[in-house]
Structures are given as structure tokens and as C-alpha cells.
Amino acid sequence: MIELREVHKGFGAKKVLQGVNLTIPRGESMVVIGGSGTGKSVLLKCVLGLMTPDAGTILLDGEDVARAERDAFLARFGMLFQGGALFDSLPVWQNVAFRLLRGSLARPRDEAREIAIEKLRRVGLKPDVADLFPAELSGGMQKRVGLARAIAAEPEIIFFDEPTTGLDPIMAGVINELIREIVVEMGATAMTITHDMSSVRAISDKVAMLHEGVIQWTGPVADLDASGDPYVAQFINGSADGPIEAVR
Amino acid sequence: MILTTPLAAIGRSTLALLATIGRVTLFALSALSHILRPPFYPREFGTALLNIGWFSLPVVGLTAIFTGGALALQIYAGGQRFSAEAVVPQIVAIGMVRELGPVLVGLMIAARVTSSIAAEIATMKVTEQIDALVTLSTHPMKYLTAPRVLAAVITVPVLVGIGDIIGIWGGFLVGTGQLGFAPGTYIQNTWDFLETPDVVSSLVKGAVFGFIAAVMGCYHGMNSGRGAQGVGRATKSSVEAAAILILAANFLLTNMFFSS
Numbered sequence: 023m024i025e026l027r028e029v030h031k032g033f034g035a036k037k038v039l040q041g042v043n044l045t046i047p048r049g050e051s052m053v054v055i056g057g058s059g060t061g062k063s064v065l066l067k068c069v070l071g072l073m074t075p076d077a078g079t080i081l082l083d084g085e086d087v088a089r090a091e092r093d094a095f096l097a098r099f100g101m102l103f104q105g106g107a108l109f110d111s112l113p114v115w116q117n118v119a120f121r122l123l124r125g126s127l128a129r130p131r132d133e134a135r136e137i138a139i140e141k142l143r144r145v146g147l148k149p150d151v152a153d154l155f156p157a158e159l160s161g162g163m164q165k166r167v168g169l170a171r172a173i174a175a176e177p178e179i180i181f182f183d184e185p186t187t188g189l190d191p192i193m194a195g196v197i198n199e200l201i202r203e204i205v206v207e208m209g210a211t212a213m214t215i216t217h218d219m220s221s222v223r224a225i226s227d228k229v230a231m232l233h234e235g236v237i238q239w240t241g242p243v244a245d246l247d248a249s250g251d252p253y254v255a256q257f258i259n260g261s262a263d264g265p266i267e268a269v270r
Numbered sequence: 271m272i273l274t275t276p277l278a279a280i281g282r283s284t285l286a287l288l289a290t291i292g293r294v295t296l297f298a299l300s301a302l303s304h305i306l307r308p309p310f311y312p313r314e315f316g317t318a319l320l321n322i323g324w325f326s327l328p329v330v331g332l333t334a335i336f337t338g339g340a341l342a343l344q345i346y347a348g349g350q351r352f353s354a355e356a357v358v359p360q361i362v363a364i365g366m367v368r369e370l371g372p373v374l375v376g377l378m379i380a381a382r383v384t385s386s387i388a389a390e391i392a393t394m395k396v397t398e399q400i401d402a403l404v405t406l407s408t409h410p411m412k413y414l415t416a417p418r419v420l421a422a423v424i425t426v427p428v429l430v431g432i433g434d435i436i437g438i439w440g441g442f443l444v445g446t447g448q449l450g451f452a453p454g455t456y457i458q459n460t461w462d463f464l465e466t467p468d469v470v471s472s473l474v475k476g477a478v479f480g481f482i483a484a485v486m487g488c489y490h491g492m493n494s495g496r497g498a499q500g501v502g503r504a505t506k507s508s509v510e511a512a513a514i515l516i517l518a519a520n521f522l523l524t525n526m527f528f529s530s
């Protein structure tokens with residue numbers, strides 16, 4: 023279970039997170055929605071310890087992540103970065119199998135390569151991309167390699183930062199199903215950021231909306247349409263009129 | 271106000287400078303400590319050895335040979351004024367081994383290696399690859415910095431040694447081909463004149479300059495600002511800092527070895 027309590031984060035004078043409270047129960051799929059630049063990616067990075075919150079606490083299974091033993095903590099996580107963040111000095115399969123080639127989860131190279139190719143298949147990529155370099159792939163393919171890397175070591179907790187942006191609708195559907203599968207079959211806890219409302223409906227158990235540095239609304243996905251919250255209503259309808267200003 | 275503003279500015283920049291020195295020192299110490307503690311990444315180390323050592327050979331060789339040749343010409347021309355042109359072999363040897371070899375190789379490494387390390391790591395930083403490393407339980411200092419620093423400390427002295435030899439050879443070619451020295455005498459004079467401390471100081475300088483070059487590249491890369499501009503600025507500052515620190519360290523080391 024992940025709990026965020028009154029998390030604040032700013033950059034200089036700019037306040038990004040201003041008291042985020044959010045609980046993600048174990049084995050559930052939480053989707054975070056919110057306008058561009060509201061701090062969704064920053065939120066994920068704070069939980070992972072890539073950024074230190076200015077105030078507030080983040081608990082993982084009741085333990086403060088700031089005091090957790092870093093290696094053991096990170097070994098439980100998988101993360102898909104918004105921009106893919108593939109290592110461009112390594113071929114695709116070594117990117118996917120990065121964790122399996124070194125450190126505590128290390129295993130023989132052939133085996134790691136096989137697992138990498140299997141994970142690539144799950145995200146809809148053929149085995150022949152395994153030996154290409156990330157720069158030789160299209161944006162959407164890079165995204166899927168990033169996804170394969172995030173799930174390669176079968177982590178308990180997976181964060182997806184915009185897993186379907188840049189993909190065609192069919193591939194987006196495949197990825198949505200994959201994320202759902204990972205949560206249901208592997209019992210993983212997932213936190214996904216997306217702007218794609220069909221993704222939200224396909225993968226989430228619960229939805230949280232981040233707006234102006236706080237969680238504006240949170241609830242089960244079934245309540246999304248009847249949330250009664252004008253911010254959520256405007257967001258899911260993609261309307262220019264409403265409480266959220268279109269110019270930011 | 272009029273008086274305090276410039277004072278405040280001086281104070282602020284002094285504090286900023288001290289803070290930077292502190293950060294760089296801590297970074298260098300942490301790089302050293304990561305070199306000594308596992309896990310080690312032999313593949314990264316191997317790549318760094320190739321990039322820093324092997325692929326720098328052409329640049330180092332060309333720099334050294336032309337410098338050695340020019341040095342011979344200058345010493346001959348200068349020596350002639352008080353009929354001391356016979357000292358060409360000795361002065362070329364001392365000049366190359368004690369000063370020009372290490373300094374020129376150090377500066378070429380700053381230009382070639384520091385810049386590429388800084389640009390590569392800075393690009394990794396701005397494309398979130400460093401964050402990705404961390405989430406994959408890999409310490410960036412261990413995976414990126416330690417192999418490069420260790421490789422530089424090992425290979426740059428070797429490069430300096432090779433540069434010294436090629437530089438002396440450049441002087442030899444000019445001396446025997448153009449200035450009329452007998453090859454046997456030239457080599458004999460060079461050999462007799464060089465002493466162990468000359469060579470030791472040359473190699474020690476190489477190791478120190480290699481350390482400076484790699485640490486500066488990694489430090490500025492890791493602390494790069496955002497975007498393409500951030501990468502550009504990181505690369506520029508890394509080469510500036512490495513070059514200046516190498517020259518300053520050279521002065522200190524020369525003082526240490528030769529001012530008695």
C-alpha cells in the first residue's frame with residue numbers, strides 16, 4: 023500500500039504539489055488524471071525518491087520511503103518514464119533485461135535475453151527489434167520497449183507515465199489490456215498517468231484527479247461520470263468551458 | 271548602499287565559488303569511494319578504457335610529434351645565438367617529458383574525453399536516463415562515474431608516456447633530418463640526460479590530469495541543466511574547468527617535483 027500525506031513540492035517560487043493526499047491499496051490500479059503541467063510526473067518521482075518532497079510523508083506498507091533501504095525499496099518497483107528514458111548506448115534487449123543482467127536479480131545472459139524477447143512480444147514487438155538500438159526505433163516503439171523494461175523483473179509495484187501516448191489506437195488497446203493483465207494476474211499495484219479517457223476506463227480501479235497541486239477528486243472508476251465534481255466533468259468531456267482555465 | 275552592493279556581490283560570488291569547490295571535492299571523493307566498493311561494472315570499464323585510451327592515441331601521437339619537431343627547431347634557433355645548439359636533444363627530452371608531454375596530452379584529453387563524457391552524461395540526465403538507472407537499482411556514480419574515472423587514471427599516464435616518446439622522436443626526426451645531428455649521438459644524449467624523477471613526474475602528472483579530466487566530465491554531466499542548452503553549457507564548463515585545473519595542477523606538481 024502506498025500512502026501520500028500532505029506532500030508538497032516546488033521548484034523555486036513555483037509550487038507544483040501543494041498537499042497531496044492519496045492512498046493506493048495493494049493490488050489496485052490507480053489512474054491519475056490532470057492537466058498538462060499539474061505535476062503528475064513530479065508526483066511519481068517523489069514516490070520513487072528521484073525527487074525529495076519539500077514537506078509531507080510518503081509511506082510504503084507503513085514505512086517512510088525516505089528512511090527505507092534504497093536497494094530493497096527500488097527492487098520492488100518498475101517505472102515507465104514519460105519519454106521512455108531508454109539507454110541509447112545499449113541494444114533494445116539489454117535495455118529490457120537491464121535488471122536481469124546485473125545486481126541482485128542477475129541471471130545468465132541467454133536466459134535474460136530470452137526473458138527480454140518474451141517481454142517484447144507482450145508489448146507487441148517482434149524478436150528482430152531486440153538487437154536494434156533505441157535510436158533506430160519509432161517513438162511508439164521506444165515507449166513499448168520502456169514498458170517491457172518496466173515489467174521485465176516482474177515488480178510488485180509499477181508506475182506508468184503515459185503508457186499509451188504516441189501509440190496507434192489498436193496498440194493503445196493492446197497496452198491497456200496488458201496493464202490490466204499485470205494487475206489482475208500478477209497482483210501488482212499500479213499507478214498510471216494518462217490523458218486518454220478510454221485508457222482510464224480500461225485500466226483503472228480508482229481514479230484521482232490532480233489539479234492545482236492537490237487531489238481534486240478521487241473515487242472508483244464507476245463513479246467517474248457521475249462524480250458531481252465540475253473539474254472532473256470538464257476534464258473527461260474535454261470542454262473548454264468550466265472551472266479549469268484553458269490558458270495556463 | 272553604493273558601497274555595500276559591490277561588497278555584497280564579491281561576498282556572494284566568493285561564497286558561490288567556495289560552495290562549488292566543496293561540491294566538486296565531495297563528488298571527487300565519492301567517485302573514489304565508488305571505485306573501491308562493489309558492485310563493479312567490468313563492461314563499462316572496458317568501454318571506458320577503449321574510449322579514453324585506445325581511441326585517443328592518434329590525437330596524442332600527432333600532437334606530440336609536431337610539438338617535438340617544433341621544439342627542436344626553436345631550441346636550435348635559440349641555442350645558436352650563444353653557440354649552444356648542441357643541447358637540442360637534452361632540452362627536447364626534458365621539455366617533452368617534464369612539461370609539454372603531460373600538459374599537451376592532458377589538454378587533448380580535456381578536449382576529447384572530458385567533453386564527450388560531459389555531453390553523454392548530460393544527455394542521459396536530460397532524457398531521464400539517469401533517473402531510469404536509479405529506478406533499476408543501479409547507482410549512477412558506480413555505473414557511469416567510477417569506470418570512467420578509473421579508466422582515465424590508468425590510461426592517461428600511459429598516453430603521456432607514449433606522447434613523451436613520440437615527442438622525443440619528433441625532435442629526433444627534425445634534429446637528424448634537418449639540423450644535422452648524428453642519430454647515435456642524439457639518442458645517446460637524450461638517454462644520458464633524462465633522469466628517473468623526470469619520467470616519474472611525467473607519469474604522476476598523467477594520472478592526476480586523467481583524474482581531473484574524467485571527474486570534471488562526470489561532475490558537469492551529472493549536474494547539467496535542462497534541455498539542449500543545459501547539455502551545451504555542461505560540456506563547455508566541463509572542458510573549461512578541466513583545462514584550467516590541469517594547468518593549475520601542473521604548476522603545483524612541477525613545484526613539488528622540481529623546486530628544491
Ligand SMILES: Nc1ncnc2c1ncn2[C@@H]1O[C@H](COP(=O)(O)OP(=O)(O)OP(=O)(O)O)[C@@H](O)[C@H]1O
Pocket residue numbers: 033038056057058059060061062063064065104
Ligand atoms: N526538474 C525540474 N525543475 C524545475 N521545474 C520542474 C522540474 N520538473 C518539473 N518541473 C515543473 O513542474 C511542473 C509539473 O511538471 P510535470 O512534469 O510533473 O507535469 P505533468 O503533470 O507530468 O505534465 P504532462 O501531462 O504534460 O506530462 C511543470 O510546470 C514543470 O515545469
Ligand SMILES: [Mg+2]
Pocket residue numbers: 062063064104183
Ligand atoms: Mg508528465
